[in-house]
Amino acid sequence: MEQSRILPEIDQSKGMEFGLYTLGDHLPNPHTGKRISAQQRIKEIIETAVLAEEAGLDTFQIGESHQDSFISQAHMIILSAIAQATDSIKLSSGATIISTSDPVRVFEDAATIDLISNGRIKIVAGRASRIGLFDLLGYDLNDYEGLFEEKFDLLLKINENEIVNWSGEYRPSLKNAHIIPRPDHPKGGLPIWRAVGGSYASAQKAGRIGVPMYQAHLGGPASEFKKPIDLYKETASAAGYQQNDLRIATAGFFFTDENKMDAFRAYYPHVNEGMKRTNGQGFPKQAFAHGQDYRSVINVGDPELIIEKILYQHELFGHHRYIAQLDFGGVPMEDIKRNIHIIGEKILPAIKKYTKK
């Protein structure tokens, strides 16, 4: 049997965890056409994390992005500021683009935040959906797959060994390298998740090495996203990992309002315009409208609909953590606050009640 990885501590007797994530996009509010300053956006992200903690949410996560219309290039530094501003909420990067980073530096940064935050940080490592950062940081796009796999492996090795001997293709060798500081964790490392964007091969690789899997969704029937999760579980089993040692998180669009249609009216322009600018294609209105059906993976609607959807998704995926993206595309702070309030008052208690084991 394979030894288990350093796992995120998720107390299932309290039910599924619920968190927020932001990609740090910096886009105009399509309802007003206005964009806040980069400084205000960063400060509002920190404030959002504080509010999430006050409302009892479990996690807060920030992704790294180096393209136009984003402010999250130095996502670890924002996480560090959040670590200082909060006391109990778990923090995570998500995703850290490990392909174009030095795993030693990523570990050093995250381990430092772990010490600042009293053991609250985790890393979600991914490989970037847009590729401008390869030119920016001096990497060859032809090495896209190789860079990710090698650096992700090295990050795991550093995480599980204080003294590292390693050699590879994309980074100078490490000879008896003493990688410090070590996180305040019994095993001396951090929980490290593999980000999976819907690729079966990527889910399979996460299973093969028994790391927790973080799966992001855009839209479509929830049942479609069960397939890579099943493949992850099967592959991990075949590789000798215990099902009990697997951790699954899912993430996607979320927006709530007491009035169901107000939620759709408010969020659709943010998502549609935001996707156009960051991805080159809007979000089909039909697919968004199908979000009113419990089978669609988009968690938009009144609290009752969202509770029904998340519980249905939990039944399908058996995930341990759900992470909501409610600030995409220039959502104003007042809407973010109202969402967090409704999550804390209505959604979170119901989700916890029905998923605790």
Add this chain to the structure above:
Amino acid sequence: MNILVLSGSNVGNKTAIASKSVFDAIKNRYGAEHNIQFIDLKEKEMQFSDGRNYLDYTGDTKEVTQQIMDADILFFGTPIFQASIPASLKNLFDLLPQNALRNKTSSILTTAGSNMHFLVPEQQLKPILGYMKANVVPNYVYILDTDFDKDTIYNDDIHFRIQKLVEDTLILARAYKEIQRQEEEAYGF
């Protein structure tokens, strides 16, 4: 609506001539109502697709892909090479997102050396357009070498068929857009 006529060959001139007559036919009939553009891939320096998001390309590659993404109606002109579409046109599809042609109406005209290849657009091009979610006009115009004389289409029947293709394409596109608009209004957000 944004209408784009694209000649998909990077060699020869018959596909460009045929595509240009489609462009002229649209201009004559619908010019005032729509924004109509013409692209000849022969005049563009296109990169090979490497899987990146189309927004991350530069130069002609970015310009051409952006024009396709912005179009509501697309006319693809293609020659037949080795019983299929040319590499230049396939590369263009490879440069685009998987659902790039969603909600767009697409139409085909083909230039070929022989009638033996009549089903090539049906069996080679339509599956790609369908996979990319285009609404494809069922019929297409198939033009032979013998229909050309120097840089014009000599066979007058071809012009007649092109006019019908343009009409069929606009009917499908306008009907689809209107009903899609009504459906989206009914969503209530």
